[in-house]
Amino acid sequence: MNATFNVLQDALIVQEVAPRDGLQIEPTWVDTVDKIALIDQLSGAGFSRIEAGSFVSPKAIPALRDGDAVFHGIRRNRDVIYVALVPNVKGAERAVAALADELNLVMSASQTHNRANMRMSCEQSLVGFGDIVSLVRGSHVSLNGTVATAFGCPFEGAIDEDRVMAIVDTYLELGLQGITLADTTGMANPRQVARIVGRALERLGPDALTLHFHNTRGLGLANVLAAYEAGARRFDAALGGLGGCPFAPGASGNICTEDLVNLCDEMGIPTGIDLVKLLELSRALPALLGHEVPGQLAKAGRNCDVHPVPDYVRSIV
Amino acid sequence: MNATFNVLQDALIVQEVAPRDGLQIEPTWVDTVDKIALIDQLSGAGFSRIEAGSFVSPKAIPALRDGDAVFHGIRRNRDVIYVALVPNVKGAERAVAALADELNLVMSASQTHNRANMRMSCEQSLVGFGDIVSLVRGSHVSLNGTVATAFGCPFEGAIDEDRVMAIVDTYLELGLQGITLADTTGMANPRQVARIVGRALERLGPDALTLHFHNTRGLGLANVLAAYEAGARRFDAALGGLGGCPFAPGASGNICTEDLVNLCDEMGIPTGIDLVKLLELSRALPALLGHEVPGQLAKAGRNCDVHPVPDYVRSIV
Numbered sequence: 001m002n003a004t005f006n007v008l009q010d011a012l013i014v015q016e017v018a019p020r021d022g023l024q025i026e027p028t029w030v031d032t033v034d035k036i037a038l039i040d041q042l043s044g045a046g047f048s049r050i051e052a053g054s055f056v057s058p059k060a061i062p063a064l065r066d067g068d069a070v071f072h073g074i075r076r077n078r079d080v081i082y083v084a085l086v087p088n089v090k091g092a093e094r095a096v097a098a099l100a101d102e103l104n105l106v107m108s109a110s111q112t113h114n115r116a117n118m119r120m121s122c123e124q125s126l127v128g129f130g131d132i133v134s135l136v137r138g139s140h141v142s143l144n145g146t147v148a149t150a151f152g153c154p155f156e157g158a159i160d161e162d163r164v165m166a167i168v169d170t171y172l173e174l175g176l177q178g179i180t181l182a183d184t185t186g187m188a189n190p191r192q193v194a195r196i197v198g199r200a201l202e203r204l205g206p207d208a209l210t211l212h213f214h215n216t217r218g219l220g221l222a223n224v225l226a227a228y229e230a231g232a233r234r235f236d237a238a239l240g241g242l243g244g245c246p247f248a249p250g251a252s253g254n255i256c257t258e259d260l261v262n263l264c265d266e267m268g269i270p271t272g273i274d275l276v277k278l279l280e281l282s283r284a285l286p287a288l289l290g291h292e293v294p295g296q297l298a299k300a301g302r303n304c305d306v307h308p309v310p311d312y313v314r315s316i317v
Numbered sequence: 318m319n320a321t322f323n324v325l326q327d328a329l330i331v332q333e334v335a336p337r338d339g340l341q342i343e344p345t346w347v348d349t350v351d352k353i354a355l356i357d358q359l360s361g362a363g364f365s366r367i368e369a370g371s372f373v374s375p376k377a378i379p380a381l382r383d384g385d386a387v388f389h390g391i392r393r394n395r396d397v398i399y400v401a402l403v404p405n406v407k408g409a410e411r412a413v414a415a416l417a418d419e420l421n422l423v424m425s426a427s428q429t430h431n432r433a434n435m436r437m438s439c440e441q442s443l444v445g446f447g448d449i450v451s452l453v454r455g456s457h458v459s460l461n462g463t464v465a466t467a468f469g470c471p472f473e474g475a476i477d478e479d480r481v482m483a484i485v486d487t488y489l490e491l492g493l494q495g496i497t498l499a500d501t502t503g504m505a506n507p508r509q510v511a512r513i514v515g516r517a518l519e520r521l522g523p524d525a526l527t528l529h530f531h532n533t534r535g536l537g538l539a540n541v542l543a544a545y546e547a548g549a550r551r552f553d554a555a556l557g558g559l560g561g562c563p564f565a566p567g568a569s570g571n572i573c574t575e576d577l578v579n580l581c582d583e584m585g586i587p588t589g590i591d592l593v594k595l596l597e598l599s600r601a602l603p604a605l606l607g608h609e610v611p612g613q614l615a616k617a618g619r620n621c622d623v624h625p626v627p628d629y630v631r632s633i634v
Contacts, residue, residue, distance in 0.1 A: 116626055154624045168388055187620045189583035218576040218613040251617040259535040266506035279543040296535040300568040303504045309469045
């Protein structure tokens with residue numbers, strides 16, 4: 001653990017993904033104006049990167065069918081990079097027209113998952129990525145490539161790490177500037193994370209590598225720390241711990257932004273994010289979405305939020 | 318992180334505390350026969366230590382008022398040490414009469430918390446501990462001392478680490494064989510844990526030190542890994558993640574046993590505990606208690622529980 005604390009001055013960059021990965025599986029429709037308000041409030045809380053929506057078929061993800069209106073409606077903060085997830089060149093054209101700063105292209109390391117998720121083979125996905133590279137060439141739009149199911153697949157089980165690294169290499173050869181390794185259904189463990197992050201950082205710098213963890217099996221923040229110790233500095237997280245996996249009803253979703261920022265604050269790792277603002281935003285989610293959310297800090301409060309002394313406590317230990 | 322994996326062959330010992338720390342705050346009465354059945358099923362799942370109940374005033378903790386009957390009713394497994402929590406010499410007498418193998422004495426590092434929790438000062442607690450040491454002298458009953466609020470107090474905030482170490486020294490001077498450092502309301506962070514565990518292990522061996530973490534702010538398993546890397550080997554955990562803090566409604570309780578064992582299984586850390594049996598027991602808790610429980614693995618399943626491929630997945634990343 002000591003190795004961590006030699007590099008504590010290194011800031012941890014949080015990319016907020018609730019507007020995309022959080023809202024995409026919500027059964028309740030969130031109005032466009034409410035999506036825009038959420039993104040604008042997030043952009044005032046100190047994030048440098050927000051994944052603000054996706055440009056996917058409205059039949060596939062009806063909850064995000066208003067991506068164009070959302071991107072046109074937000075109040076642009078010059079300190080924030082607004083990212084759009086796109087599955088194919090058609091989505092990329094819409095995202096560019098909506099003035100997304102960065103496109104996040106997604107393919108699964110697992111062929112089975114890519115076919116189920118994207119309705120195409122990995123080879124077909126890569127051909128599409130090549131078309132997107134051509135589309136944005138010469139523009140200011142940057143490209144990030146996500147390797148979904150990089151730490152395990154809910155259908156295939158374990159994923160060969162060499163295959164993940166080969167995809168990273170392919171993405172870099174295609175000209176993608178950033179790479180995200182995604183633990184789509186929360187199967188990663190800290191030992192595996194340290195190993196894979198180490199291999200990825202042989203290929204690209206910490207400014208170009210993002211880790212995307214889900215807390216499906218309760219290991220999300222432990223995986224963040226393992227990745228951080230291995231040199232990673234950029235992490236996706238979702239306000240309230242929104243998001244999730246359709247195969248694990250009741251299980252947690254993405255790692256929770258405010259729980260992560262609290263961890264960083266307590267450990268002295270700078271993030272630049274205002275935790276008090278985050279807690280306000282998180283505590284408004286149940287009213288917006290009609291259900292409780294998995295994040296812990298919004299229920300427990302910060303360590304510094306001390307309680308009045310009661311007559312008697314029934315906790316013992 | 319590499320430091321971890323040089324010592325991966327070191328087993329991690331889980332003390333199951335659901336029958337005590339989990340059930341004590343449950344509003345629904347759990348019948349004595351059901352408590353006995355739970356403990357007997359746990360003792361068949363590979364645990365070497367189970368905190369099976371407490372001998373506290375029935376007015377203080379009515380949910381555990383049948384401690385005597387529970388300890389007399391369980392089927393003793395010779396491989397299991399059955400621990401009883403006791404707050405004072407009267408409780409110790411009852412626990413000894415009920416044939417507890419080990420007594421767990423509790424005092425808070427925070428004077429304010431000890432007064433609220435135990436209705437006495439720390440000095441009065443220590444006088445009582447001296448009486449308990451005299452009571453069990455020459456018997457086969459062993460004694461463990463817990464330092465509650467060792468990582469923070471919900472009333473006082475931060476707790477001086479020197480004070481925690483002074484209490485550890487006092488416990489050892491009194492003749493207590495084991496020490497538990499308890500993060501009673503989930504305020505610990507991995508950096509602090511590594512530091513405090515390091516200081517504790519200057520005073521006692523890893524076989525005598527237990528860490529008791531709550532997942533109140535989502536950091537429970539990250540704290541376990543930090544403690545493990547710092548040399549700790551014994552951890553309390555509760556089936557289903559039962560337990561909790563009366564000041565954080567809806568927040569998680571103790572770290573969840575099956576989530577911890579899954580982490581260990583995935584990382585190659587031996588525990589000797591049968592995860593399949595644990596999952597069966599955890600999945601029976603909602604019916605026993607009348608509510609969902611915080612543990613994640615029981616909802617998500619193990620990594621190796623792969624899913625059939627659906628027509629379409631709406632998760633994307």
